[in-house]
Ligand SMILES: Nc1ncnc2c1ncn2[C@@H]1O[C@H](COP(=O)(O)OP(=O)(O)O)[C@@H](O)[C@H]1O
């Protein structure tokens with residue numbers, strides 16, 4: 428009798444459920460739900476305006492995903508709930524929220540609905556950069572040894588700057604919350620009725636270490652005396668390893684979703700890391716880029732190496748027995764979306780429609796008529812700051828070489844190339860610091876949809892690129908961890924390595940570098956590197972000065 432697991436993937440704008448056969452990885456049914464509140468980066472539902480660099484979400488949307496998509500996949504597949512042996516959850520991270528001891532989000536409480544800090548701070552909430560800067564200075568001055576694990580800089584996207592911002596800007600929310608929790612763990616809590624924390628979010632996003640735990644009380648007190656006991660007071664209890672079972676589906680959730688009471692639920696996971704077994708990766712040296720709104724680069728290695736500018740490395744952070752490394756680019760597909768929304772004249776949309784094409788596909792088809800270097804354009808891929816290797820959200824985008832003949836498709840191509848140069852920087856940085864990148868895999872919406880983008884990446888990084896066999900890498904990865912939480916005794920797996928080999932998959936296509944293109948791109952990459960260092964490492968801080976002026980004017 429076939430057995431199934433469900434992966435629930437919470438992305439930036441939508442959440443989805445995927446029902447998978449645990450023996451083959453075959454995807455039986457899927458259902459997607461777009462968050463009605465989207466990303467709140469300008470105002471709250473009440474109309475209250477948000478500050479510069481805010482990015483919030485509404486937890487109601489996450490509950491709607493659970494209720495709508497799980498029942499939909501069960502219905503569509505016709506599978507009996509008794510044959511669904513496990514559930515896994517992954518989420519964007521660090522996407523964190525203040526909640527009460529019973530799990531109620533503070534933004535649901537009367538009196539807090541109009542308070543921005545009561546809502547979910549999405550991974551790309553960048554308004555705590557001043558806190559990240561102070562945290563990094565303090566950690567460096569105190570010689571905190573954990574700093575090296577995080578590429579020598581903690582990003583403002585991670586947990587500590589975000590909770591510190593709440594403490595200083597909205598102490599009433601800090602007081603009201605009983606815990607500050609990753610949305611991944613909160614959803615697992617909603618499903619099982621049990622509060623758990625997972626080692627992936629804690630390790631990469633909350634400065635937690637398997638042997639050493641969190642940073643010391645002295646460190647937190649040096650940031651702000653009121654943070655001295657933040658770990659005990661707000662960050663909850665035991666941290667569980669990936670693949671472990673957090674608990675079973677509660678009767679209340681069973682009624683809402685159609686799952687059987689007690690169905691095992693895996694501890695939460697991060698959307699990027701969870702994808703690794705979904706492409707069948709089961710060893711070191713194989714980098715997976717999860718390419719969508721942003722890109723995360725996940726890689727495993729046998730040893731711990733200090734690599735500047737990465738997001739971090741965590742022992743067992745991806746799969747047990749290996750050190751998992753994460754780097755990333757805060758903005759990838761968001762560049763293309765920005766261009767489409769702001770720089771493309773109506774006639775392009777009309778032409779795309781007449782050809783029955785999506786606007787991205789249409790622009791890419793036009794751009795593919797050009798050769799590398801032909802447009803004379805070069806861009807820096809920093810429209811949403813730089814995550815790796817500069818770890819600086821105050822950097823902004825730039826495009827050089829525009830003339831009166833520059834066309835939207837050329838700008839589109841320049842942005843694609845810029846993101847590929849950013850990826851090459853990340854690969855070279857790993858290799859220069861002792862972490863080999865022998866193979867390159869891609870997953871996510873862009874890898875799935877765009878041969879144009881993937882060929883440019885292969886030419887620029889000079890490596891063959893293998894593509895995920897699933898259009899829904901994170902959801903498949905979450906389903907894999909659901910099968911591991913169920914365990915062999917229930918028809919699942921005892922090891923994520925076994926599950927990856929059986930359920931992970933690749934497409935029957937590899938993008939190979941074109942040597943002629945690669946030679947031109949080597950020259951363009953050298954120019955990119957010059958601009959990258961000039962604007963990104965202090966040669967000219969004009970981007971930061973402009974941002975300061977902008978903040979001054981907006982705040983006035
Ligand atoms: N055909 C395409 N080629 C390249 N990028 C695309 C294409 N269609 C959409 N995009 C970009 O893909 C991104 C969404 O990626 P996806 O993986 O679906 O979402 P997410 O990263 O939020 O999970 C958007 O930023 C969009 O601009």
Ligand SMILES: O=C(CO)[C@@H](O)[C@@H](O)COP(=O)(O)O
Nearest residue numbers: 439519520550699719720721
């Ligand atoms: O930062 C991480 C994971 O560490 C991601 O959750 C974040 O970049 C968001 O990913 P998406 O672009 O929404 O797929």
